[in-house]
Amino acid sequence: MSxxxxxxxxxxxxxxxxxxxxxxxxxxxxxxxxxxxxxxxNGLSLRxxxxxxxxxxxxxxxxxxxxxxxLSSCLAIGLAVPxxxxxxxxxxxxxxxxxxxxxxxLMIPHxxxxxxxxxxFTQIGLGGGMFGLVLAHTVIVLPFAFRLTLASATGFDRxxxxxxxxxxxxxxxxxxxxxxxxxxxxxxxxxxxxxxxSFDEVTMTVFIATPGATTLPVRMFLYIQDNIDPLVTxxxxxxxxxxxxxxxxxxxxxxxxxxxxxxxxxxx
Amino acid sequence: xxxxxxxxxxxxxxGSGNPNRSWGVLAMVAPALALLVGVVLVPLAMTALxxxxxxxxxxxxxxxxxxxxxxxxxxxxxFAEMFLRTFRIAGLVTLAACLIGAPEAYILHRMAxxxxxxxxxxxxxxxxxSVVARTLGWALLFGGANGxxxxxxxxxxxxxAPLPFxxxxxxxxxxxxxxxxxxxxxxxxxxxxxxxxQVENAAVSLGAGQATILRRIVLPQVLPGVLSGAIIVFxxxxxxxxxxxxxxxxxxxxxxxxxxxxxLNTLNWPLGAAVAILLLVxxxxxxxGCNWLVERRYAEAFQ
Numbered sequence: 001m002s003x004x005x006x007x008x009x010x011x012x013x014x015x016x017x018x019x020x021x022x023x024x025x026x027x028x029x030x031x032x033x034x035x036x037x038x039x040x041x042n043g044l045s046l047r048x049x050x051x052x053x054x055x056x057x058x059x060x061x062x063x064x065x066x067x068x069x070x071l072s073s074c075l076a077i078g079l080a081v082p083x084x085x086x087x088x089x090x091x092x093x094x095x096x097x098x099x100x101x102x103x104x105x106l107m108i109p110h111x112x113x114x115x116x117x118x119x120x121f122t123q124i125g126l127g128g129g130m131f132g133l134v135l136a137h138t139v140i141v142l143p144f145a146f147r148l149t150l151a152s153a154t155g156f157d158r159x160x161x162x163x164x165x166x167x168x169x170x171x172x173x174x175x176x177x178x179x180x181x182x183x184x185x186x187x188x189x190x191x192x193x194x195x196x197x198s199f200d201e202v203t204m205t206v207f208i209a210t211p212g213a214t215t216l217p218v219r220m221f222l223y224i225q226d227n228i229d230p231l232v233t234x235x236x237x238x239x240x241x242x243x244x245x246x247x248x249x250x251x252x253x254x255x256x257x258x259x260x261x262x263x264x265x266x267x268x
Numbered sequence: 269x270x271x272x273x274x275x276x277x278x279x280x281x282x283g284s285g286n287p288n289r290s291w292g293v294l295a296m297v298a299p300a301l302a303l304l305v306g307v308v309l310v311p312l313a314m315t316a317l318x319x320x321x322x323x324x325x326x327x328x329x330x331x332x333x334x335x336x337x338x339x340x341x342x343x344x345x346x347f348a349e350m351f352l353r354t355f356r357i358a359g360l361v362t363l364a365a366c367l368i369g370a371p372e373a374y375i376l377h378r379m380a381x382x383x384x385x386x387x388x389x390x391x392x393x394x395x396x397x398s399v400v401a402r403t404l405g406w407a408l409l410f411g412g413a414n415g416x417x418x419x420x421x422x423x424x425x426x427x428x429a430p431l432p433f434x435x436x437x438x439x440x441x442x443x444x445x446x447x448x449x450x451x452x453x454x455x456x457x458x459x460x461x462x463x464x465x466q467v468e469n470a471a472v473s474l475g476a477g478q479a480t481i482l483r484r485i486v487l488p489q490v491l492p493g494v495l496s497g498a499i500i501v502f503x504x505x506x507x508x509x510x511x512x513x514x515x516x517x518x519x520x521x522x523x524x525x526x527x528x529x530x531x532l533n534t535l536n537w538p539l540g541a542a543v544a545i546l547l548l549v550x551x552x553x554x555x556x557g558c559n560w561l562v563e564r565r566y567a568e569a570f571q
Contacts, residue, residue, distance in 0.1 A: 087297070109551060202510050233404065
């Protein structure tokens, strides 16, 4: 195992500082006891975390964001699993094109999708509701659900299914007892990645969100556009803390590298 | 996370083209297909059409096909400057991400076991943290003349006067590099995982120095990863919204923040639609062009 030289380690340390500094500064400033943005030099205080409770619009947006992420990820998984199974095991005309098409929302800038959804939902009378948000989020997280399910559906041993069929298993039993357990790691990781991407999405959502149906990142973004105060840092710090807990769970249960790089290490 | 999955070889037995199965396949893919056609293709087509409608200050959107918006975009130097700024920022962010992301991926790759995993998670973790929260961090760090960044730079006497970061291109570039550099690390990391260590060992045994190995062995092999990372970072930087909106403010507009203003403030939807479609086409052209160049370059190498 070749080791990194001192120069490489200095570079690494600077890179880590660059990467972590903005996250750390948000979390530190959130504990300020002062009424304005400042580093907490005179002791730590939870006053700005307690203040979140006085802004019900943030609490509501947080709850709605969780619902939105859960609903759209479930829908995306429901659409992605059959499509991924079809692509993984059947040969049919336009199979590669279909894969590329299902992955295509990844390639379209979210600002363009936001514009397109706003126009579309306004025209068909779906503007400003939770339903439109769920539909839009399902579209943008579908590629994540599809990609990870496809990865797990291609690799596994078909003889297990053939054995089940030869033993007289029905289609439903086959799927429930054999196929689903085998592709479950891919389905779960697809769901997790879809959930996180929906929960964090701001660029597309800011176009179609309305005061009545909005998400936490959009609320935070609009608030920051007007002014930056300790309240929004404490909300951000809470979001960061929740994300880090989720991240540690993923790393512990599944492996972050596997989630982002893919089981086979290749991403082409 | 822009990438294409090449569909793997299917496992059908040859000649098993029975009609029942065809209907089965269709039923499996139809829901996803219907959603994408109905909620992506149709809205995109409607947006493209919208960009040809006329907008009047008092009349609103008129459903007549005119080239006014496109002529405005083509002739007004304001829009030319803004698109130029968008792609200048994206280009510099891509360059910065290459320069710091690729070496960091290599350093991570060479780390010993427990650290390797820990720092990989630390590097990729920010991808999952809200962009708004991360950009807020930069706004706090920059924070005017008394910002942390300026104080550190002044204390180290790297600069003699505070640099303006907020509402400047420099600030947007720094913050966007931070937001997007994990994609570069990820892309180079994926290539490094497939690297055969024996080639490096062979070079060492043949007496190559560290610098020669890096230049002659590692760099040529990771270059495809750097290039595909660069394409991802560029596409995301050119269409980034939250970071330029927060750090750049209302004055320093880029294409995506302009589209937002036209849609939600000025309410000139046809012009906003034209800006969005132009951005989409420009990014697609650059990405497809780069992909083509990269593939051609490497197709030649393998002949």
